[in-house]
Amino acid sequence: MSAASCLLTEDQFLCSICLDVFTDPVATPCGHNFCKTCITEHWNINVLCRCPNCKEVFNTRPDLKVNTFISEMTAQFRRLAEQESSSSSSGSQQQVSKPGEVSCDVCTGTKLKALKSCLVCLASYCETHLEPHLTKSGLRRHQLIDPVENLESRMCPKHDKLLELFCKTDQMCVCMLCTITNHKTHTFVPLEEESVGKKVELGKRKAEMQQMIQNRRLKIEEIKRSVELSQEDADRKIADGVQLFSTLKKSVERRQVELIDSIREKQRKLEKQAEGFIKELEQEICELKKRSSEVEQLSQSEDHLHLLQRFLSVNATPPTRNWTGVSICPVSYEATVMRAVNQLKESLTKGMQKVLEVELRRLQRYAVDVTLDPDTAHRKLILSDDGKQVSHGDVWMNLPNNPERFDTCVCVLAKKSFSSGRFYYEVQVKGKTKWDLGVARESISRTGQITVSPQYGYWTICMRSNNEYYALTDPSVHLWLNSRPEKVGVFVDYEEGLVSFYDVDAAAPIYSFTGCRFAHKLKPYFCPRLNSGGKNSAPLIISRSYT
CATH class of the missing domain: 2.60.120.920 (SPRY domain)
Structure with a gap:
């Protein structure tokens, strides 16, 4: 604020309560100036009417009037400050407060993001309104922390004093007045000291939780490995099963082929035997037909001498087999089928025995x-x-x-x-x-x-x-x-x-x-x-x- 400070200093126009430029400035009988609203609210909260600066007590609440001279000077100062702020606004790096961020308690209109919170003033300040705490000797002694919400929670609800101590007896934060009232005989330590101890405990707890996390990660790996081993075992079982059933399938197919070949071979032998009989019978039929023709011709001959000479040779029965006991019986395949079934059963039994032996060896691993x-x-x-x-x-x-x-x-x-x-x-x-x-x-x-x-x-x-x-x-x-x-x-x-x-x-x-x-x-x-x-x-x- 160089333009304003060339005539007046900024300190002369700041209310020591709100730390902002005066609004409706009034003067107490002791000569100190405050915003009318600030001093009125201050006296409304406190029982005694006391000057916040010099601590002078007034037996009756003073009738405060707005000091027009100071008010005009404040207005002039404010205008000069706003002009300077307007001229440098393009280079400002302050950010507007976003949802979830702590905003400045002093800003009017658009709230800027707070940079610090004061435990003495119980307020949060943006870069501009924080400046007095960085430059004023009286405000420098105030304790600044990173911006936090609800600063009132840092005050003792009974005594309206800052929570500065930790009661180890009741395990709670207390103010100075608590040490001589409700917690009179208890043991106290500064918040910072207790915080250091708690940080050590938190460190241990963090290490424990990290170990728990590591144990659970190891358990996850163990479970995953178990699943992998189970999958490998399942794959082996599938492969063994496929191989077993492939072997059994081949055995069944081989036995099937052997059964079909055996039955067909027997049928071929039967057919060959039948063909031999039929051929022999056909040959005898031909011979009999020939002899029958000769008998027919001789029986019609008028040559008595020829008939008598040929009679013995023609009348004799030609050489033929006695076919009365000859027959073709259908082949019985029951024995062949049963033999094939028994062989198949034997193969399956051997295959199942191998499976059981493998299974038993697998169980013996446990x-x-x-x-x-x-x-x-x-x-x-x-x-x-x-x-x-x-x-x-x-x-x-x-x-x-x-x-x-x-x-x-x-x-x-x-x-x-x-x-x-x-x-x-x-x-x-x-x-x-x-x-x-x-x-x-x-x-x-x-x-x-x-x-x-x-x-x-x-x-x-x-x-x-x-x-x-x-x-x-x-x-x-x-x-x-x-x-x-x-x-x-x-x-x-x-x-x-x-x-x-x-x-x-x-x-x-x-x-x-x-x-x-x-x-x-x-x-x-x-x-x-x-x-x-x-x-x-x-x-x-x-x-x-x-x-």
Whole structure:
């Protein structure tokens, strides 16, 4: 404002309350000038009529009159300032406040974007109206911050004072008066000090959240990798399936061709035999026709001597076969067809056997190390030192009482439990006449008689006398097996709700529980049954290797 300041200084025309050029200037009895509206509102808010500058108290509110001289001088100053502002407006870089931005509280008309907010004045200023805070010695002591909305929220609602302290007792921001009133015995620190501590906590929290983000990113990669592995496995399965069915298709087609060729070959032999018979019969017909013609001619001859001389040769029957027992029987193809069917069945069986062998090898990839838990074993069960074998004895073992031990049924559980994923293990049952195998809920009751069925937390199969096998469902399912298993494989897919049993040596499925809903931890379950006077004394043996 060089044009204005050549006659008057800017400070002389600024109201110390609104920090803007006077509007309707009035003078207090102490001689200080203010905008009439500013000083009136100031006195309306405060109980005492006190000069904001010198703090002089007036017992009665002064009757303020507009000072016409100062008003005219202010108007002149304003005009000069507006001319200067107009002449330099083309070079101004100030921006108009946009939605969401803090605007200048002093601007009239178009609101400009605020550059700073004053915690003392509780107002925000654009570049032009911020200048007094940068140049006036009294205003320089005010605390400026980046522009913020709602500066009133930084004032104590009870005492109308700036929130400068932090009450550590109540974990809240307070003003100076709060320290001697509501929070008198509490512990306080400056806002800046508490803010530094909170920033440290925020830093830790940020690091924790960054770690959580990293963990989740790793989990995403893990899930993606699982999907990729599943896709690779699916592709392999598809390729194996296509190859298998292509082989089976070729085998079927080959057997079909062989069957057709065999039937046609038999038909050709039949036709050839028939052709031979027909040719021979036609030759005999020709000979008979010739002889018949000769007989006809001789019978009509008047030459008695010729007739008698030819009679014996013509009257004799020509050499012919006795066709009474000769016939062509249609060929029976049933044996040929059955032989072809049996060969096809054999091929399919071999193909399916290969598939089952591959499938069993795939399941063996999920093999886990299973060890028996002695704390769950019935007192008459004998466990090997390595926890891999169990058999039934006749002597009660001196074992400590605990709620995990089966007290009536001769059963034992494995140490390790499973609550997700897939797992597989194999148990040798060779030499036994009775046994139970499978998985059970970890939470099953170990006291008294137990009911072995999925309803009570058991998914098992068993062998009974006379080589009878059952799936212990409710009711039990009788299993018809082609061979007597010597080693049984158990596979569990927790999420899929699947428990499957296999004859390992024959690579043949025995039985599968499907659609199970597992909501608890599962443990491998073993029951060697009573030894029956030594007839069933062989142990159940958990395999160590699966190759």
